[in-house]
Amino acid sequence: MIAVHNLVKEYGTFTAVDGITLDVRPGEIHGFLGPNGAGKTTTLRMIAGLLKPTSGRVEVNGHDVTKEPELAKASLGFIPDRPFIYEKLTAGEFLRFHAGLYGLDGDGVMERVHEMLDLFELRRWENELVESFSHGMKQRLVMCAAFLHRPRAVAVDEPMVGLDPRGARLIKDVFRRMSERGVAILMSTHTLEVAQEMCQRLSIILKGKIIAQGTVDEIRTLAGGGDDHLTSVFLRLTGGSALQELDEAV
Amino acid sequence: MKGAFTYLLLPHLWSSRNRAQRRERDDFTRALLFGGVAAGVFAALLYGAAWLTWQLDDYDELGDYLLRLGLSWIFMTFLAFLTFSGIVTALSTFFLSDDLRLLLTAPVAARRLFYARFTRTVAQSSWMVVVFITPVLLGIGLARCAPLGFYVTSALTIVPFAVIPVAVGTACTLLLVNVFPARRARDLLMLMGFLFAGSIVILLRMIRPEQLMHAESLPDVTGFFSTLQSPVTPLLPSFWAGELMFASLKGGRDFVHAGALWSTALALCVGLRAADERWHFSGYSRSQEAPKARFTKFHTLDALARVLPLSPVRKQLLVKDTKIFLRDVSQWSQLLLLVALMLIYLYNFRVLDLGRIPYMSGVIKNIYAFVNLGMAGFVLATVAVRFVFPAVSAEGPAFWLIRKSPISMHDFLWSKFWTGLVPVLLLTETLTIAANELLGVDPFLKIVAAVAIVFLSLALVGLATGLGARYPRFTADNPSQVAGSYGGVAFMILAVLLIIVMIVLLGWPSTTYLMFKLRRMTIPTARLIMMATSLAAAVAISIATWLHAMRSGVRALDAMSN
Numbered sequence A: 001m002i003a004v005h006n007l008v009k010e011y012g013t014f015t016a017v018d019g020i021t022l023d024v025r026p027g028e029i030h031g032f033l034g035p036n037g038a039g040k041t042t043t044l045r046m047i048a049g050l051l052k053p054t055s056g057r058v059e060v061n062g063h064d065v066t067k068e069p070e071l072a073k074a075s076l077g078f079i080p081d082r083p084f085i086y087e088k089l090t091a092g093e094f095l096r097f098h099a100g101l102y103g104l105d106g107d108g109v110m111e112r113v114h115e116m117l118d119l120f121e122l123r124r125w126e127n128e129l130v131e132s133f134s135h136g137m138k139q140r141l142v143m144c145a146a147f148l149h150r151p152r153a154v155a156v157d158e159p160m161v162g163l164d165p166r167g168a169r170l171i172k173d174v175f176r177r178m179s180e181r182g183v184a185i186l187m188s189t190h191t192l193e194v195a196q197e198m199c200q201r202l203s204i205i206l207k208g209k210i211i212a213q214g215t216v217d218e219i220r221t222l223a224g225g226g227d228d229h230l231t232s233v234f235l236r237l238t239g240g241s242a243l244q245e246l247d248e249a250v
Numbered sequence B: 001m002k003g004a005f006t007y008l009l010l011p012h013l014w015s016s017r018n019r020a021q022r023r024e025r026d027d028f029t030r031a032l033l034f035g036g037v038a039a040g041v042f043a044a045l046l047y048g049a050a051w052l053t054w055q056l057d058d059y060d061e062l063g064d065y066l067l068r069l070g071l072s073w074i075f076m077t078f079l080a081f082l083t084f085s086g087i088v089t090a091l092s093t094f095f096l097s098d099d100l101r102l103l104l105t106a107p108v109a110a111r112r113l114f115y116a117r118f119t120r121t122v123a124q125s126s127w128m129v130v131v132f133i134t135p136v137l138l139g140i141g142l143a144r145c146a147p148l149g150f151y152v153t154s155a156l157t158i159v160p161f162a163v164i165p166v167a168v169g170t171a172c173t174l175l176l177v178n179v180f181p182a183r184r185a186r187d188l189l190m191l192m193g194f195l196f197a198g199s200i201v202i203l204l205r206m207i208r209p210e211q212l213m214h215a216e217s218l219p220d221v222t223g224f225f226s227t228l229q230s231p232v233t234p235l236l237p238s239f240w241a242g243e244l245m246f247a248s249l250k251g252g253r254d255f256v257h258a259g260a261l262w263s264t265a266l267a268l269c270v271g272l273r274a275a276d277e278r279w280h281f282s283g284y285s286r287s288q289e290a291p292k293a294r295f296t297k298f299h300t301l302d303a304l305a306r307v308l309p310l311s312p313v314r315k316q317l318l319v320k321d322t323k324i325f326l327r328d329v330s331q332w333s334q335l336l337l338l339v340a341l342m343l344i345y346l347y348n349f350r351v352l353d354l355g356r357i358p359y360m361s362g363v364i365k366n367i368y369a370f371v372n373l374g375m376a377g378f379v380l381a382t383v384a385v386r387f388v389f390p391a392v393s394a395e396g397p398a399f400w401l402i403r404k405s406p407i408s409m410h411d412f413l414w415s416k417f418w419t420g421l422v423p424v425l426l427l428t429e430t431l432t433i434a435a436n437e438l439l440g441v442d443p444f445l446k447i448v449a450a451v452a453i454v455f456l457s458l459a460l461v462g463l464a465t466g467l468g469a470r471y472p473r474f475t476a477d478n479p480s481q482v483a484g485s486y487g488g489v490a491f492m493i494l495a496v497l498l499i500i501v502m503i504v505l506l507g508w509p510s511t512t513y514l515m516f517k518l519r520r521m522t523i524p525t526a527r528l529i530m531m532a533t534s535l536a537a538a539v540a541i542s543i544a545t546w547l548h549a550m551r552s553g554v555r556a557l558d559a560m561s562n
Helices: A040-047 A069-074 A091-101 A108-119 A135-147 A165-180 A192-198 A216-223 A230-238 B005-021 B027-057 B060-096 B110-143 B148-179 B182-206 B209-213 B215-228 B237-249 B255-287 B299-307 B312-327 B329-351 B361-391 B393-404 B409-439 B443-470 B479-483 B486-518 B525-561
Strands: A002-011 A014-024 A029-033 A055-060 A076-079 A153-157 A184-188 A201-206 A209-214
Touching: A002 A040, A014 A029, A014 A040, A014 A184, A014 A209, A029 A040, A029 A165, A029 A192, A040 A055, A040 A076, A040 A153, A040 A184, A055 A069, A069 A076, A076 A135, A091 A108, A091 A135, A091 B005, A108 A135, A135 A153, A135 A165, A165 A184, A165 A192, A192 A230, A201 A216, A201 A230, A209 A216, A209 A230, A216 A230, B005 B110, B027 B060, B027 B110, B027 B486, B060 B110, B060 B148, B060 B182, B060 B237, B060 B255, B110 B148, B110 B237, B110 B255, B148 B237, B148 B255, B182 B329, B237 B255, B299 B312, B312 B329, B312 B409, B329 B361, B329 B409, B361 B393, B361 B409, B361 B443, B361 B479, B361 B486, B393 B479, B409 B443, B409 B525, B443 B486, B443 B525, B479 B486, B486 B525
Parallel strands: A029 A184, A029 A201, A076 A153, A153 A184
Antiparallel strands: A002 A014, A002 A055, A201 A209
């Protein structure tokens, strides 16, 4: 599980994340929605231990990220929006190194690496340098790495960007299967269809604050809509429905 | 192994191995070029050190004293270099490096990460010092027929000697990053570094070491050497390293200074590790923050561009290149160092005391005019490799913007050429005219040199732009990295060759003219034709180099787009 309590991140006088509280239970896929610059990535980076919160607390599977960073990180799979991969390593070498970082050792490691490469349809490229990979292939490789150590919680930033429909479908299936096995998944996304289709609960963030939280139906009710599509609800809540004079602009 | 800090260094080793295994086009030529240059420098340093040590042998105790002092000063120079290099490298390895985004999300203990990063910092900051000091110590050892212990001691001295200043530099970085955001700290450091280097160079020049060459100032020599020793020096690791090396050169052992070096290095490592465990994460976290940057808008530049008789494309490229250059502290701050070097260069001509050789001063002055031309050419080549050669690579990942725009690669590259030519020409022309004026050379030579610089600028700026387009490095972190690449080294070699050819082609007709003028004789027609041919050849070679390099650059860019 991922638990965030009153999380605040200030950059000088600017408050990027302003007292966020959210809770992702085991087996839940929690959608984290918000317009650009709302504070989604900053929140996820604090959960992953890449940024120090100004105040508040983050717990991953019961371990405080600030006080027990190694234990918290060991049980988290983090997929950032701009992942780093060593370009001059092969996919196999990168995954082996990644496994070592999480303390995976012994004969089982290569088996697990192959299992992941098969799952994400990258086995053919195991011995190719990462620099020759397309964006989508790199994205799938990062997922392989993130799930290699069988994390019990996952924080993922924009997982569908750059994936073809087949890749996107694969990721959705993997997330669903993981959630069935009790993994808590916090997923930031701009693709509202994905959020509507996959997430049991949603949190909508605007200017660093959670402005709505609950199931898709609860959020619809909160926004005062009936059977509206999630996009209309989202735009109504985040104030982005005012369309520009398109004719003029185009 | 997986728990050891060395595991975190594996990706770099594997990457190097993979790079070596997957050879690319031109790799062999590249290796040959770099290997040749490296071997040449190594041999020159080794021979130079050995020769100097042999010379000092003639002065018995004074020679020993000077050698001991020299060793201490070599280490002192490296101490300053390593400290500054440590600060800058640590900024990158501990805070700005991309792979930290991966490593910090993994359950890696802070201590383990520290050791891996510190090892990398020490290696990255000190490899140049090691490469430089090895042939020097080897030369000294060979000249003095030093025992094997000297070479073992050398290795055992260099390690802690490199660790100490790099640890101090890393500690400074840790402090800085916790006060300023890392990117702002980097800019600040760059500026401070170049200001520091510039002032040191000016200060050293102001001591006027040429006075020591006069016989009447012999008593000053002892005074000069005594100023090199100060009460602080024995407290510095450079002194310990120098003493240790000197003792082992003499076949002795100096446990006191060896102990001082190793214990200081270890103590600093332990202290730094504790500080890193306490403050690294907060510093790294700050380095991820991107506060709104303050920057100058350069409205004057926009206004100036509006009145320039250029096409809109060239105008916009010029404005973009100039703004980016002026907003990047690491770029323009290097100009400060260059200006300092130029001032010293001109100052040297001012204080040059040629009156001491009354009968020869006229001839020497005119010879100096060609030395000056060569030096100006070398300055030109250095400025071109550092600022013009990386011009295409500087587009970096944004090069797609140019490629998808309706701009021909010809227009793009020529715009880069003109942007580079104007400042480079102004700089070197000023340098040449001012130096020749201060020297008081013959008016004919003044004109030849001034015209030669115009053609040399066209040739070298064209060569730098063209080769920069043929060997771009869009993924380089900074322009210095581009300048040090295969294409950059190839440019420097070609540039030096061109300068030599130009000096020969200009020197012969010019000196012939002066000789005839001095003897008040008329130049025979055949000789005149040969002189004109020589001058015309110089002009033709410059223009051919310029246009051929540019054409080849445009072709390379076109090939890239297809």
